[in-house]
Structures are given as C-alpha cells and as structure tokens.
Amino acid sequence: MPSTPLPSPSLPGPPPTRLTIVTDAWHPQVNGVVRSIETTNRELKKMGVEVSMITPEPFRSAPMPTYPEIRLSLVTPARIGRMIEAQQPDYVHIATEGPLGLMARRWCLRNKRAFSTTYHTRFPEYVAARLPLPLSWLYAYVRWFHNRGGACMVATESLRRELTAHGIKNLSLWSRGIDTTLFRLRDKAEKPFGLARPIFMTVGRVAVEKNLPAFLDLDLPGSKVVVGDGPARAELQARYPDVHFTGMLHGEALAEAYTQADVFVFPSKTDTFGNTILEALASGVPVAAYPVTGPIDIIPAGSNAGALDQDLQVACIAALQASPDSARRLAETYSWQAATEQFFDNVVEAKEQRRKRGLRGRFGTRPADLTG
Numbered sequence: 552m553p554s555t556p557l558p559s560p561s562l563p564g565p566p567p568t569r570l571t572i573v574t575d576a577w578h579p580q581v582n583g584v585v586r587s588i589e590t591t592n593r594e595l596k597k598m599g600v601e602v603s604m605i606t607p608e609p610f611r612s613a614p615m616p617t618y619p620e621i622r623l624s625l626v627t628p629a630r631i632g633r634m635i636e637a638q639q640p641d642y643v644h645i646a647t648e649g650p651l652g653l654m655a656r657r658w659c660l661r662n663k664r665a666f667s668t669t670y671h672t673r674f675p676e677y678v679a680a681r682l683p684l685p686l687s688w689l690y691a692y693v694r695w696f697h698n699r700g701g702a703c704m705v706a707t708e709s710l711r712r713e714l715t716a717h718g719i720k721n722l723s724l725w726s727r728g729i730d731t732t733l734f735r736l737r738d739k740a741e742k743p744f745g746l747a748r749p750i751f752m753t754v755g756r757v758a759v760e761k762n763l764p765a766f767l768d769l770d771l772p773g774s775k776v777v778v779g780d781g782p783a784r785a786e787l788q789a790r791y792p793d794v795h796f797t798g799m800l801h802g803e804a805l806a807e808a809y810t811q812a813d814v815f816v817f818p819s820k821t822d823t824f825g826n827t828i829l830e831a832l833a834s835g836v837p838v839a840a841y842p843v844t845g846p847i848d849i850i851p852a853g854s855n856a857g858a859l860d861q862d863l864q865v866a867c868i869a870a871l872q873a874s875p876d877s878a879r880r881l882a883e884t885y886s887w888q889a890a891t892e893q894f895f896d897n898v899v900e901a902k903e904q905r906r907k908r909g910l911r912g913r914f915g916t917r918p919a920d921l922t923g
Contacts, residue, residue: 567601567623570898571640573631577606578831580754581780581799583826584671587727588646594891603638605631605651606704617681620782624650634656642667642898648674648696654886660699665905667702667898669725670714672874673760673821680760684775691773694718701901706824706850706896721904727824727886733806734833736879743811744795751838751867754827755819757781766818767791769864778808809834814870817846818863825849832856833882833902837873839866849881916921 572592576584590771592602612622631654635643643659643666645652652668659666660760697703697719704725705711709871711722743750751771755761758781765774767787777787780799788796800808809815814832825845827839832849838857839845850857855877 567599568642569601569638569640570595570604570642570644570895571603571605571635571638572644572646573605573651573655574646575607575624575651576647577604577608577809580912581801583822583824584646586826587671590728590887591894594887596894597888598891598895600895602861605634607651610651611884617782626644626654628658628661629655631655631691632662635659642902644668644898645700647673648693653696656696656699663905665902667901668697668700669704670697670710670823671721672823677760677822690717695903696773697721699906702897704897707844709844709848710823713844721901723900725897726890727826727829727881727885727892728890729826729829729833729885730887731833731883732831733802734809734882735806736835736875737807737810740811744774744776744797746776746795748778749773749813749871750811751814751816751839752776752778752808752831753816753818754809754830755776757784759783760819760821762818762820763787765863766816767794771864771867773813775807776812778805794855806830806834809836812836814839814867815857816840816863816867819845825834829882829885832878835875835879837870837875837878839863839870841866843872854881 572588574588576582595602606651607622607624610624610626612624615621615623631651635655635658643655643664645655645666645668656666674693675686678684678689679686684696693718700721702721702723703719705714706725706727708724711724714722749772751773753763753766757763757777757779764853775794776797777794778797779802784796795809809831815836815838815915817825817838820841822845828846828849831838838846838850840859841861841863842859846859847871850859855874857873858866859877
C-alpha cells in the first residue's frame with residue numbers, strides 16, 4: 552500500500568514589524584499629543600505593526616515647574632536603552648523633547664540607531680510662557696534635538712515652512728484624523744447647560760499658552776463655555792464669573808457638549824494643529840479662530856466651515872453665519888487610517904536616511920556626527 556504522506560509543516564510567516572514609541576506625554580494627561588499617539592497606535596495595530604511604548608508610568612518623577620499636573624521623569628540613557636533593546640524594535644520614534652525623549656535620543660545616537668521625531672507642540676513658546684528663557688535659546692535646543700533624527704514630523708505645511716525658517720531639517724508631514732462616529736451631528740437643546748444661545752465654546756487645556764482671555768474678554772451675544780481643566784482654571788473662573796466652566800469631559804459627554812455649541816472658538820496662537828478644531832467640525836460646529844498655523848491649514852478660504860480673522864470677535868460673529876453641514880463635510884476629509892499610513896512612511900524613511908548617511912561616510916563624505 553502506498554504510504555500516506557505526512558502533512559507539510561506550516562511555514563512561519565514573516566516576523567511582525569516592531570516599533571517603539573518614546574513619549575513624555577501620556578496618561579493621566581489629557582491633550583492632543585496623547586490622543587494622537589493612542590489613536591495612531593490603534594491604526595498601526597490594524598496595519599500589523601507591533602507597537603511598544605516607553606512612557607513616564609514606570610519611572611520616578613518630579614512636578615514640572617509652574618505646571619505640577621505634568622510630571623518629569625527621572626531616568627538615565629542606560630535604562631532607556633535597556634528597555635529599547637528588550638523590545639527589539641525595527642524602528643524607534645521619539646514623540647517629545649522631554650526627559651524620556653532626550654535620553655532615548657542620546658542612546659540612539661551613541662548606538663547608531665535610526666530614529667524619527669515629532670514636533671507636537673511649540674516647545675519654545677510653551678517653555679517661554681513659564682520660564683524667563685529667550686526664544687532664541689529654546690529654538691537652538693529644538694534644532695539640536697530634532698536635526699539629528701532621520702525625520703521630524705509636523706502636522707501642517709505652514710508649520711513646516713515656519714520651522715524651516717528656524718533651521719530645522721528633515722521635516723515630513725504627518726496630518727491627523729477624527730473619529731466621525733463619536734463626533735457627529737446631534738440634536739441641540741434649547742438652553743444647553745441652562746444657558747442662553749448662541750453658545751460660544753472652547754475645549755482644551757486651561758493653561759496660559761492657550762490664550763483663553765482673548766476669547767473670554769470678548770463682548771459676544773449669548774453665553775461662553777469652557778470645557779477642560781488645567782493650572783489656570785481657578786484663576787480664570789474667578790476672573791470670569793459669567794463664563795460656564797464644565798471641567799474635564801470625555802467620550803460621549805465631550806461629544807455631546809461639542810454639539811451644543813453654535814460656534815467653536817479657538818483662541819490659541821501657539822498650537823501646531825488643533826485636534827479640537829476637527830472634533831468641533833465633525834460635530835457640525837463652525838470654528839472661529841485667528842489665521843495662524845493650525846486653523847489656516849484646516850479651514851480653507853471659502854469653505855463656509857468657519858471664519859478666521861485677526862480680530863477674534865469679528866471671526867466669532869462671522870462664524871455664526873457659517874454652515875454646520877459644511878463643517879461636517881470638511882471633517883470627513885480627515886482619516887486616521889490615511890494619517891497613520893503617512894506616519895509610518897515617515898518612520899521608515901527616517902531609517903533609510905540614517906542608512907544613506909552611513910554610506911556617505913564610507914565613501915569619504917563627512918558622516919553625520921554620532922556622538923550626541
């Protein structure tokens with residue numbers, strides 16, 4: 552009798568792509584950086600990428616001066632290096648310029664490991680608002696930090712132009728997306744929060760860099776609402792007793808709050824994008840803002856999804872006439888899947904740039920300095 556053939560052993564597939572992300576911004580912080588990284592991680596998993604995180608959670612920390620809600624990790628390059636090595640990543644991405652990012656950068660340079668970075672926040676302006684340091688010194692630090700990576704990701708074209716003028720190189724675009732299922736058109740209450748309409752609302756961290764008095768000082772019809780929390784809340788709540796402060800909201804409660812606004816006001820001049828702008832637009836709420844990086848990139852002229860003006864009061868009144876349907880349609884053009892593919896392409900390109908630098912060094916061209 553012919554023998555029965557043994558089943559062929561199943562061949563293992565290719566190993567998964569591994570990415571380590573190092574970030575100083577993580578829970579319990581609630582901000583655009585944390586939300587962007589979280590959502591990107593979920594999309595990367597769908598793409599088959601294994602993501603390992605190095606966050607402040609396992610480290611001792613100290614409160615940040617003037618902003619104790621943010622804690623600074625106490626860590627050494629050696630410990631960060633051991634964590635990266637244990638994760639065996641194909642790629643390393645450094646999301647922030649804080650202690651963890653700084654130590655990861657140092658370890659990568661010493662060990663000739665490629666890495667990418669992100670310019671999530673206006674670090675120089677953010678620090679200068681709290682400490683008496685010249686912006687020129689702070690931009691020198693930003694150049695030193697980011698120019699050694701293979702790619703520094705920025706959210707908008709206008710920010711790329713601005714940072715290029717400051718001498719930052721290897722800039723790549725990484726846009727953002729929006730959950731259009733959570734943030735959607737909903738029924739509006741006659742008197743939301745017990746307040747008279749129109750409702751002018753802002754959402755975000757209640758802190759000095761958000762420029763909230765520029766909104767709260769305006770003489771507007773109806774009512775003003777601030778959603779969020781932060782170190783400036785107590786002082787602003789006492790200073791503006793007629794403004795309704797909701798505190799921090801999450802999930803469905805946040806999405807419902809957005810929908811009750813008639814105009815979303817974005818007074819910040821220092822954000823690099825403005826995730827809350829997309830959340831408002833997806834909720835069918837027109838946006839009023841200054842014509843600065845972020846708003847000018849998201850809200851094109853003639854879109855009827857909001858109004859931009861150097862006079863924020865003019866923008867607020869004009870936004871009352873904008874179209875909720877136009878706002879929603881604009882938000883629907885922002886996909887987290889497309890943004891995450893863009894992010895990962897940049898990560899891969901950063902490693903390729905590191906390889907090209909090494910080849911240039913072998914053939915006699917001065918290689919990139921790797922001493923860190």
